[in-house]
Amino acid sequence: MSVFTRSRAGKVLGAIAVASASAVILAGCSGGGTPAPTDDAPDPVDRAELTLSIGTVLPQTGSLAYLGPPEEAGVGLAAAEVNEAAKGITVEVEYGDSGDPDNKAYETTVPRLLGMDVQALVGAASSGVTKLFLDQAVSAGVITFSPANTSPDFTAWDDDNLYWRTAPSDLLQGEVLGNLIAEDGHATLGIIYLNDAYGTGLEAALTETFEGTGGEVVASESYNVGDTNFSAQVSSISAQNPDAIAVIGFEETSTIVPTFVNDGFPGGNFYFVDGNISQWGADMPVSIEGSKGTQPGPVLADDFQERLTAQWAEQSGGKELVDFNYAAESYDAVVLMALAALAANSSDAADIAGKLQEVSGGSGEGEKCLSFADCADIILDGGVADYDGYSGGVKFDDAGDPTEATIGIFQYGADNTHTRIN
Structure with a gap:
């Protein structure tokens, strides 16, 4: 087993050991508890109830349609579990079809979602599709967070800190x-x-x-x-x-x-x-x-797969979830944005983006936590959370790329x- 990481400054993987093509398993699970308050704890922040509005641009049709169900299930499960945790933030999701570069479903979906004043788009799965709408989303001041884009081109994209991904570069x-x-x-x-x-x-x-x-x-x-x-x-x-x-x-x-x-x-x-x-x-x-x-992606915990399966059955009217590709990355994208909103105490897209590296552990200053609820408690108690999710440790670099990944x-x-x- 080998851990594959990418340095924050580097845009190539020359420093990665290549002696083995093995994959390391980094599966998240819930656990831990809220630290007991101490006399040294910082004063609580005045907080209003936050709402995170997300639109998905994921493949319901086209050449990657088989990825749509696990990705949408991951988004839906994360939203449900964030809302159930009741930590001062509510996630709303509007689902949309990305299609592919051939059928161009994104040309209808993206303007519709931007017109609904979402703070973030989750998608696309295809790097080629994301390239076709990313500048539009950046101009609108909206986060684009892909669970599956792997093109190296995004590392140097002029994105105003609004493009992020949980999938590693190719x-x-x-x-x-x-x-x-x-x-x-x-x-x-x-x-x-x-x-x-x-x-x-x-x-x-x-x-x-x-x-x-x-x-x-x-x-x-x-x-x-x-x-x-x-x-x-x-x-x-x-x-x-x-x-x-x-x-x-x-x-x-x-x-x-x-x-x-x-x-x-x-x-x-x-x-x-x-x-x-x-x-x-x-x-x-x-x-x-x-x-x-x-x-890309670690071995998924059995309970996570069971929750995804149940979520997809509910979302799809009883359909079976066959593939789990990029489900974890989709789930973690939503959780990371919800945590970043809590850390920023803001629903503004730029404020959320400004905290994504921190809550992923990329700043190296946080306390490890394995679930939204536990990470949220750290933030609400005045601390800094370092979320390790079902897709792995993540640890965003300055370009919004994960520096820890599993293949x-x-x-x-x-x-x-x-x-x-x-």
Whole structure:
């Protein structure tokens, strides 16, 4: 097991140990209690009841629609538990569809939510979608907090301190994936990737890491959003006879992979990423038994999964929650903003953003706490809270990126569904 961190000043992961592609488990749980007051405790702050209004820009339709349920369940569960804790802040949520760059649902959703005077947008899942509305949200003075954006481009975005994310940059995922492929004994690699901010960033990080291990990327081919025929890319990559193929994309993976298999490539030598590490089942028309993939996020506690499942059943009218991808990151995004509002004693978006690094532990001055209620008690007693959540320790740097993260490794079985192996 290895802890992966990124320095506050750095924008690359050169200081991260790469000897292993293992993942560290940082699962949060509730516990602890409110410290007893002392004679030295600071005077209480005059507080008004706060309201945090959130709008979600998460995929209900489009190429990442499978991520919508766990992300919306995470938001809904956090809001319910913050409100139940009754610590002086109420969270209101208005749900909206991000869609994808092809169907452009965000073009309707974002103006609608901004018109409702929300203080924060949770989303998008797709880095490419967030890029298309982030400047609009910044101009409106609204926080954009993504549970799933992984493009390295956001680290240096001119965002007035209003962009934050609980998902790590793809500099980390590319490093873990590249080392995994090398450790599995593959010397040559083919890559097919989506030509957008997400795909190009991850392809670059994967290539650098894999070739740094002594391997060779023998072919790397891109495709565009909306493409449905991948024969040219498949032929080009197959002609180089790679040992393994990494597929960086979304739902179109269920077309790409069969094209390779029909061209003679073994179905067990594919490597997937967070955008397509889906529980494919019968939606993948060929066997991918033995193939692997990476997904940011720790092992989720059983009770957390049970609460998410119950929350989604309530939100969706009884539907089953199949995937849990980015549920923890979505939950923690809401909890962190609620804690930041308490710490700022304000519902103003800029004030909330000004306290996010502090409550995540990024300032290094807080007291560790594992639930909203316990962290809120620390803040209300005049202290500084350092929230460690279900997505990990977080610890935001000055750019709004988490400096502690977990990358899980998954492997597909005979039914084309995956289980976590590390």
